[in-house]
Amino acid sequence: MKTIPADTKETHRMFRSNLRQARSAWGELPTLGLQMLRELTYEYGLSIPLGDLQLLSSKWYVTHSGLLRIARRRKCSAIRTFLVAPYSDAASSRWVFKATVYPSIQSKGYVGYGDADPSNVSPLVRGAEMRVAETRAVNRALPSAANHHGYQNGHTRLRDRLCLLIRQHQLDANLVKAYAADFCGTPNLRDASREQIESFITNLADWATKDRPALLCKLNSYAAPHEVSS
Numbered sequence: 001m002k003t004i005p006a007d008t009k010e011t012h013r014m015f016r017s018n019l020r021q022a023r024s025a026w027g028e029l030p031t032l033g034l035q036m037l038r039e040l041t042y043e044y045g046l047s048i049p050l051g052d053l054q055l056l057s058s059k060w061y062v063t064h065s066g067l068l069r070i071a072r073r074r075k076c077s078a079i080r081t082f083l084v085a086p087y088s089d090a091a092s093s094r095w096v097f098k099a100t101v102y103p104s105i106q107s108k109g110y111v112g113y114g115d116a117d118p119s120n121v122s123p124l125v126r127g128a129e130m131r132v133a134e135t136r137a138v139n140r141a142l143p144s145a146a147n148h149h150g151y152q153n154g155h156t157r158l159r160d161r162l163c164l165l166i167r168q169h170q171l172d173a174n175l176v177k178a179y180a181a182d183f184c185g186t187p188n189l190r191d192a193s194r195e196q197i198e199s200f201i202t203n204l205a206d207w208a209t210k211d212r213p214a215l216l217c218k219l220n221s222y223a224a225p226h227e228v229s230s
Contacts, residue, residue: 015041021048026055036060044070064135067142076145077102081134084113086209087168093118095130096164099137101145112140113160115167158197165201169208171219176204178222 018041022029025048029037033055040060046052052066062070071079080100087096094117100109114136116129125132140160162180166173177189183200184192192200207215 011042011045014045014047018046018048018053022055029055030058033058033060045073046070064139067139071101071142071145074103074145076142077105077107079138079141080109081137087115087164093127093129095133096168097134097137099134099141101138101141103145110141110144111160112137112142112144113164114138114140115164120167158194158201161201162197162204165205165208169212169215171208171215175219175222179219180204182222 015038018037019029019034022037037053037060040046040053040062044062044066046062046066046069050065050069051063052069054061054063079102082098084096084098088094094115096113096115099112099114101112102109114133116133116136118126118129121129121132162176163173165171166176180189180197180200181187181192183203184196186192186196189197204215207218
């Protein structure tokens, strides 16, 4: 009789436990949901009873504790967080954090940004916006670090920085993208180089801080023209 390795037996037990917990909390799972739960259990060792997974709108989401569990299993070296003071304001409970996760001692790290204020957090955590912002930053950096496979690039999450600026200054995302493509001289923003995007973000942040009305006027020039009926 073939002996099943101990770790495989443990994973089987974890999947059965996850399945019982999922059915108890959310009822019978659709076929795709069941397949994804199996993959998340066997591939990443995530546990519903330990709070690693949540089912929201029929989709599985890995929680903060789940991301940390994956990072530990992938032997990530360290996590550092910093308050981004220029974009934070204690009086209005608005906080912005930068998190860097290091897959190894030699790596340059993977960066994520997180923001929180009373307008984008649940009423249940009002008053804890600083902690929420820090957690969001870590959650955005962890996936890239956990998927690290030996190469080192130190790429920051430029998309996070751009989204943060858009939310921070209440800009129209579509107009910002159009302006970015024009600024970088490319048909689409995705065709721009990293250096071009970094230059654009620096320019946008500076302009939004010093003269937001002028920036809005510039962005409005990229709005699609409307036909005037006679």
